[in-house]
Amino acid sequence: MVSITRYCKRTSWPLLCIALCLGGGQAGFAAEEDGPPFLIRSAEVERGEQSYRLRGIIDFGLNDTVLEALHNGVSLTIETQARLYRQRDWIWDKQVSGLDRRYRLRYFALSQLYLLTNLDDESKRSFLSLSAALYNLGHFDAELAPRHEVLSGQPHYLRMRIFLDIESLPAPLRPLAYMSSRWRLKSKWHEWTLDI
Amino acid sequence: MDTGYLIQRLNRLLNGPRLLVLALLLLLSSLYLMSGATEGSATFSQLYIILLVVNVVALIILLALIAAKLYRLLRQYRDNVPGSRMTMRLVAVFMMLSIVPVTVVYNFSLDFLHRGIDSWFDVRVEQALEDSLELSRNALDVRTRELVRLTEQLTLELSMETGGLNALTLNSMRERTEATELALFDSRGHVLATSFSATSKLVPALLNDAMRSRINQGETYIGLDPFHYDTLHMRMAMPFQSSSKLNEHHILQALFPLPARMGGLAENVQQAYTQYKELAYLRQPLKYTFTLTLSLVLLLTMLSAVLAAFYYARRLVAPIRELAEGTRAVADGEYGKMLTPGKNDELGFLVNSFNEMTRRIAQARDEARESQTRLQEQHAYLETLLSRLSSGVLTVNAEGIIHTANTAADAILDAQLGDLIGRHLEGLGWRHPHLAQFVAAIVPHLGNPQQEWREEISLFGPGGRRTLMCSGSALPTVSGLAQGQVIVFDDVTAMIQAQRDAAWGEVARRLAHEIKNPLTPIQLSAERLRHKYLKSLPPRDAETLDRSTHTIVQQVETLKEMVKAFSEYARAPRLNLQAIDLNALINEVLDLYRGHKDIRLHVDLDARSPQIEADLGRIRQLLHNMVKNALEASDTPPTSLYVESHCLQEDACPAVELHVSDNGRGIEPELLAQIFEPYVTTKPKGSGLGLAIVKKIVEEHGGMIRGENRPEGGAHFTIRFPVIGTQAVPNEAVKEQKA
Numbered sequence: 001m002v003s004i005t006r007y008c009k010r011t012s013w014p015l016l017c018i019a020l021c022l023g024g025g026q027a028g029f030a031a032e033e034d035g036p037p038f039l040i041r042s043a044e045v046e047r048g049e050q051s052y053r054l055r056g057i058i059d060f061g062l063n064d065t066v067l068e069a070l071h072n073g074v075s076l077t078i079e080t081q082a083r084l085y086r087q088r089d090w091i092w093d094k095q096v097s098g099l100d101r102r103y104r105l106r107y108f109a110l111s112q113l114y115l116l117t118n119l120d121d122e123s124k125r126s127f128l129s130l131s132a133a134l135y136n137l138g139h140f141d142a143e144l145a146p147r148h149e150v151l152s153g154q155p156h157y158l159r160m161r162i163f164l165d166i167e168s169l170p171a172p173l174r175p176l177a178y179m180s181s182r183w184r185l186k187s188k189w190h191e192w193t194l195d196i
Numbered sequence: 197m198d199t200g201y202l203i204q205r206l207n208r209l210l211n212g213p214r215l216l217v218l219a220l221l222l223l224l225s226s227l228y229l230m231s232g233a234t235e236g237s238a239t240f241s242q243l244y245i246i247l248l249v250v251n252v253v254a255l256i257i258l259l260a261l262i263a264a265k266l267y268r269l270l271r272q273y274r275d276n277v278p279g280s281r282m283t284m285r286l287v288a289v290f291m292m293l294s295i296v297p298v299t300v301v302y303n304f305s306l307d308f309l310h311r312g313i314d315s316w317f318d319v320r321v322e323q324a325l326e327d328s329l330e331l332s333r334n335a336l337d338v339r340t341r342e343l344v345r346l347t348e349q350l351t352l353e354l355s356m357e358t359g360g361l362n363a364l365t366l367n368s369m370r371e372r373t374e375a376t377e378l379a380l381f382d383s384r385g386h387v388l389a390t391s392f393s394a395t396s397k398l399v400p401a402l403l404n405d406a407m408r409s410r411i412n413q414g415e416t417y418i419g420l421d422p423f424h425y426d427t428l429h430m431r432m433a434m435p436f437q438s439s440s441k442l443n444e445h446h447i448l449q450a451l452f453p454l455p456a457r458m459g460g461l462a463e464n465v466q467q468a469y470t471q472y473k474e475l476a477y478l479r480q481p482l483k484y485t486f487t488l489t490l491s492l493v494l495l496l497t498m499l500s501a502v503l504a505a506f507y508y509a510r511r512l513v514a515p516i517r518e519l520a521e522g523t524r525a526v527a528d529g530e531y532g533k534m535l536t537p538g539k540n541d542e543l544g545f546l547v548n549s550f551n552e553m554t555r556r557i558a559q560a561r562d563e564a565r566e567s568q569t570r571l572q573e574q575h576a577y578l579e580t581l582l583s584r585l586s587s588g589v590l591t592v593n594a595e596g597i598i599h600t601a602n603t604a605a606d607a608i609l610d611a612q613l614g615d616l617i618g619r620h621l622e623g624l625g626w627r628h629p630h631l632a633q634f635v636a637a638i639v640p641h642l643g644n645p646q647q648e649w650r651e652e653i654s655l656f657g658p659g660g661r662r663t664l665m666c667s668g669s670a671l672p673t674v675s676g677l678a679q680g681q682v683i684v685f686d687d688v689t690a691m692i693q694a695q696r697d698a699a700w701g702e703v704a705r706r707l708a709h710e711i712k713n714p715l716t717p718i719q720l721s722a723e724r725l726r727h728k729y730l731k732s733l734p735p736r737d738a739e740t741l742d743r744s745t746h747t748i749v750q751q752v753e754t755l756k757e758m759v760k761a762f763s764e765y766a767r768a769p770r771l772n773l774q775a776i777d778l779n780a781l782i783n784e785v786l787d788l789y790r791g792h793k794d795i796r797l798h799v800d801l802d803a804r805s806p807q808i809e810a811d812l813g814r815i816r817q818l819l820h821n822m823v824k825n826a827l828e829a830s831d832t833p834p835t836s837l838y839v840e841s842h843c844l845q846e847d848a849c850p851a852v853e854l855h856v857s858d859n860g861r862g863i864e865p866e867l868l869a870q871i872f873e874p875y876v877t878t879k880p881k882g883s884g885l886g887l888a889i890v891k892k893i894v895e896e897h898g899g900m901i902r903g904e905n906r907p908e909g910g911a912h913f914t915i916r917f918p919v920i921g922t923q924a925v926p927n928e929a930v931k932e933q934k935a
Contacts, residue, residue, distance in 0.1 A: 068477070069477060072473045072474055072476065072477030073470040073471065073473040073474030073477065074474055074477065074478075108420075108466060108470070109329060109466060109469050109470060109473065110329060110332060110333065110420065110462060110465065110466035110469070111419055111420035111421075111466070112419075113419060113420070125402075125404055126404075126419070126421065127404060127406055128406060128407065128410075128417075128419065129406065132404065132405070132406030135405070135406070136404060136405070136406075167245075170474070170478055170481075171485070172478045172481040172482040172484075172485045173478060173481045174245065175245075175248065175481075175484065175485055175488060176481050176484060178245070
């Protein structure tokens, strides 16, 4: 991709380059991919007094491209989605509850802090290092569903994924993010059967 | 709803100007998108990807449409479809006119855009921002050091506190140090005591795991905290040994507000630096985005222009193509071709003129066709008329070339004139020598076509002498027949013959009436004179009287015989018709001549001959006359007489034919046609009425007789009688006689 970009600069003939980017950008970026994907290491549902809580541990692998953007003032929005389903024999499974958590990670140059904002309740936490911020972000603990909605004795399973929200990136960056696999940071849908 | 119908509707919807309008709308959307990108508005932010996708889809659709149109055009060009070459040229010209300027503008715009974006950034500005950030940090460091010392002092005081760590102590410390917030944590991060300057605040800024981990290792956390309050705060977290619990340390967290001036400046520097860094980082993506947007606009513009080129080229060429097709159709003879009426422009005028022209041509063609049909009908009518005419009709031009001839002409002239159409009249004489007199009589009149003429022409052919009444008159001048003549002729031989027969009949009747009556008194008077004076006269005078009266009586007898013969010829006896066997009657008559020393009979009769209806006496007289004629015709007896009978089955008209031939001197050719007239004979003896009476008897029985010379010498007569149950047509008989 780098070579293509240079060619575009030199010849000012970007039409061809756009076509090349549209057609071959996927392969080009994919070949340079070096960071690990988002990985849900573990997840468990604990029964509390009033509700069931979801606790998970997630590894975030931010590649150089994303880190460069972060350290240049670009906010990263990371979204966690969890769905609890009850299995049914004859009809489709029922979604018991859904959990969407969005966090924004931002770097402040003057204070050299990483600020993690929970976009649902606007609570903020600052970190001295990126690893600390990601560690905090990766230790997931949230209320999944009220107890009365989960029927004991019934088979349940949980689906969960986490991804970087490209739509929240600055507009000029979005087309490139759509075309580049380096910005497509996400985990697969992970699924666990729960014993409730 | 049918899929085909939907596709048809879609085609109709996307066809023509609608598609162009749609493309234009997409183009405007792209321009709006570009404008939004420049402004960085929220609307653009939301619609960017949608518009991008819509534009790319529109681009693909346009490309597909153009490819389809180009493919169709190329195929038409290869198949030499009228108008395809012109369409190709127009499309090429339109494309050149639109693509070249747009591409030039695009290149300049792109270059201008890139330079414009690059001009936003300056190394010096970036350095200045870096420096101001560093300066801010240094300024904060001075303050930080003061606050670190102050916090150390507070922790020292807290470590020596023996009365327990409570909120009151922290409260007095906060008031003394002007801190906004003081919080005391244990090593696990649990809040032990807090003190806030703001009464609304209840929960302190919490220590996270990383901070707590570092502090528990003896380090002091120092940092700017822009998050917990409206203004920038310096956040200090420092461990200290508690006097009450020797094995456990506590953490003091203090938040000191920066001076308002310093805080505001630091805030501004941080904000400006962050924005500049972000903008600098987004510089390349921004270029890509603008390039992408501009390229989309360019492509949409170009493709729309190309599509418009196809559309307008087709519209422009459509009437021309239609004209070409129309011209080809007219060239192929399809004069009913009408083109779609054109608009009110030059091409429309051309189309309307073409329509008017084809309409007039079609009208002229219809009229010509109608005239031709009328002419053909007239021709057919004339053909029918001519073919049914009993008169022969011949048309020749001034040079004597035969133009037309009817069937009656063939029959009268006994020649196939159809073979001679287009040839000179003299060819008729060469091919048929017996018509030489006919040609010789006509040719002199060809030199003076305007003068009508009428002439009686005698022909001498195998059938004997024939008389034609011929008349000629000028033809109106028509193509190919300039100054020609129409020659009409009739065979009047039979008519003349009939007139002669009637004349002779009248003569005979008058002779019988005027001469026969005085003859008897003359004879009686002569006999009385002889009887009275023969004895009284001297011998010499008596001898003279005897000889004279004898001569008178003898001549009167002769005259009587002659008058009798004439009356025989002239009288029309009532026929006593009955069925007779002609063969039996022939044998009966010929039996009278068998053994005659002057005649040798050769009889060959057809046993299948049917009976005929005839008067026995008259037929017997006929046979006697024929035998006598043969006997008288011979100079050197004995005469050979050949008598044959045949049964004919011709033309559904069965007949019995009797052939009588002799080996005499035959008939003079010039007398062949008059042989059956009274007193026409070549014999030294005879009354000259024998054959005339024979012919009369034959005609009384509805038959016909023909006389000709045998090639080996002698005469040959053919007599034909109709059999019972058939009626001989007199005309037919006459015609055959002519032949």
